Amino acid sequence: MAIRNNKPVQIMDLGAYSIKVAVLKYSKEADEMVVVSKEVYKVPNSWAGVDTYMESLGNYFQDLAPKLDKKLPIRFTVSSLFTPTNISYLTRIDKTQIQTKVKEEMEKFATQEKLPVECPHHRYYELFTKEIEDKAQVISASTLLNPKYVAIIKKHLYASGLKFGGIYPVMYSVLEFYKKLIQTNEALREEPICFVDIGHLTTKVNLFFQEKLIFNKILHFGTKNFADELFDYCSKAGETSIAPSDVELMIQKVGFSGDTDAANELGLQMNDPAPYLRNINETLKSIFQKVQTSVSYFGTALARNFTVDNAAFAAIRKGPTHMFVSGGVTNAPKFVDKLYETFGASMGLHLMQPFDVKGTMAQNRDSLAKEELRLSLRENGPFADVMMTSVVALESVKNSYNLVSQVDSENENILKVLMKMPLVRYRNILAACLAIVVLKIGWSWISTKLKLDSLKKESSKLASSLSGVSGVRTRYHELLAEQVKYQTQFGFVKMHLSNYPHWPSVLKRLMQKVGPEIKVNNLKFNSEQPGFDFNKYRRWKEDSSTKDNPWTMRKIVFRIDGIALTRQAVPKLIEDLKALGSFDIPKPPSTKFIPEQVKKTFDRVKNQDIIETVAAHYEFSLEGTVSIGNTI
């Protein structure tokens, strides 16, 4: 098939009977589409119209969601039940007006179908054009899509957390598949090829020639008719009617073989299965005849105007050379035989094997009769449209068959995910957030209350432990007063005891230094006692300086008045006193020389004068200070 893109795609075939979904990839080696995963979901409700089907789609998606790939967008392939399609055969239109006319056909069709004319999902295609001078013969296709259905599909997808990948009408999938087919089988290009898809409600007939789709017919007959026709027969014939599911079972197990024994073994409510089997066969034949009629109609009624030349017309008149049949009924026993009975004489017949296109091309009568082919078709047959659409999806850049341009990508940012979220989910998230906020506030209140209570308890405990502070401070005040008294008094006592002279020692030391040449007439000591000047203290407290020191220490001054026989005696006395260390004599002594004197005194007793001679001597006066450490 030569597809370049080998990314996986997820395709869903919305059918009236069942929904088929698969993830497919193109295998270059096999040159086939291969299955990554597949699923068939039987629609639980019987068909009651497109709108009813759409309403129930959400439930179907919910059931299917666990089996779907949530990362890959789902691309839908749908029949004309969902995307009404009209093929128009326009003759002798102005060749400059082809596009206009084709568009007009689409608008007419939209009006007819009661859909809005201006809709981004509608498409019109020019399938075939044959120009004759200034005129043209055109086959156009108009495909419509109700925007309501797009919204519904998206809503249901997003509610299940799935992504939307677009809507592809199956007719165009078959066209593209046909084109791929003839790329590898060139001989088929000049042969009319027919594709027949027998569905539940409809049978689709597509005729291709020279790479173009030239005929499309939707027959409103499908496998549902087997049950409907049988029901009609039973009503008319007075036979017991059997349920559609039993008809299905009978077709699956007995098929079109007419084997009454096999039918009896099914245990259905039938007296004689033979008429039932006959009826089923007739219905099938009827479907085939209608297909034959459709194909013949084009050949007879339209082919003349819508083939490029006579050779093409002749080829069309002969009829299709190959017919490719798909649908769930193709795996029924003896279906192939019935097919050959109707079409075998005139064309090659193929039953679509979706994942073995080469095998499908190579089929013949013998290979079609094989049981293993029938079983393979039972498993894979329903996926024919899915496979053909996957080809279109992988080559979507080359075509415009996707009716919806706004699709989700594999990688979406959070904003897109949020925008796709359904309101119910927003409500649930908001409800959860609300509950969380309420719980958070409640917890905050509880924890704050507990914390506050605990802190208050601790504070109260601490406060009570401090109840004795006043008493202790008072006690300390009393003790401090006592201590301060003792220490202050001691300060005064220390002042007095420093430099306290032991007078006997002072006198002894002094007298020891007074030699025989000196006579002391007067010895005087005056003390300035240690004191405290309160006024000075005030000044000193503001600015303490030595000159304002209020504490005065003891100062003892002394004066010695005496007589020295020699002049040297006094300096020697001074030196000796200084040498003691405790006498400080800063000023030199005052010395006065007294010359020899004769003193005459009258003694009354002896009645005579007594003459006394006083030798020459020095009268001196010595002053200084005494400083003695406390010798006590």
Add this chain to the structure above:
Amino acid sequence: MNQDDLIKKQLQGMGVAFAALLIFGESFLLGNMPKDVVATTRRIQTLKEEQRSFEQLKSTVSALEMELEETRISYERLYEKFPADEYTQNRINQVITDMTASVIVISDRLNPVKKFDFISSEDIVTSVPKVATQDPELKTDRTVGVAIYESEIQMRCNYFELLEFLHATANQSIFLTPLDLEISPDPDAPYGVSVKTKLMTFGFEGIKPDKF
């Protein structure tokens, strides 16, 4: 009203409720509790610090009590030598009379008391530390009242009796010290001296109120 409209209405209602709760919910419900928590936490910090200060104060008081217990007797005994009460002058007279028993006292005069207040130069702790900032100030006065007593004595004795007298001044039950001493020879007695001396004693009147 279809399902979507109902859900939209529900979303609107819940949205408003969510926004209101988010913005106002906590502040409305908690009220002043967070502020109370902060205030109580600070109070606890303060109380813990006060408790630490209190413990320290108690141990200081305890140490001071022990210290004073040990030293009180010694101090009291010391300060017995420095009396300043109504009996002090009698005591001084008694002491001097005893001291001059063996000498000739020419005159003996006890001068009036001179008083003054004294603050020690040493740095003495005088205030009770606060435990809490609002505790009242408790300070002690540091001023001591001092009374000075001076006695003037004139006497005649020999030199050795003088030395004995002077030695005796340092060994009395009260503190005595000669302030002035004037000695001149007395020719009438062997080693005789004529002495004029001023003896001083002082006493403590106790703690006075601080003038500062």
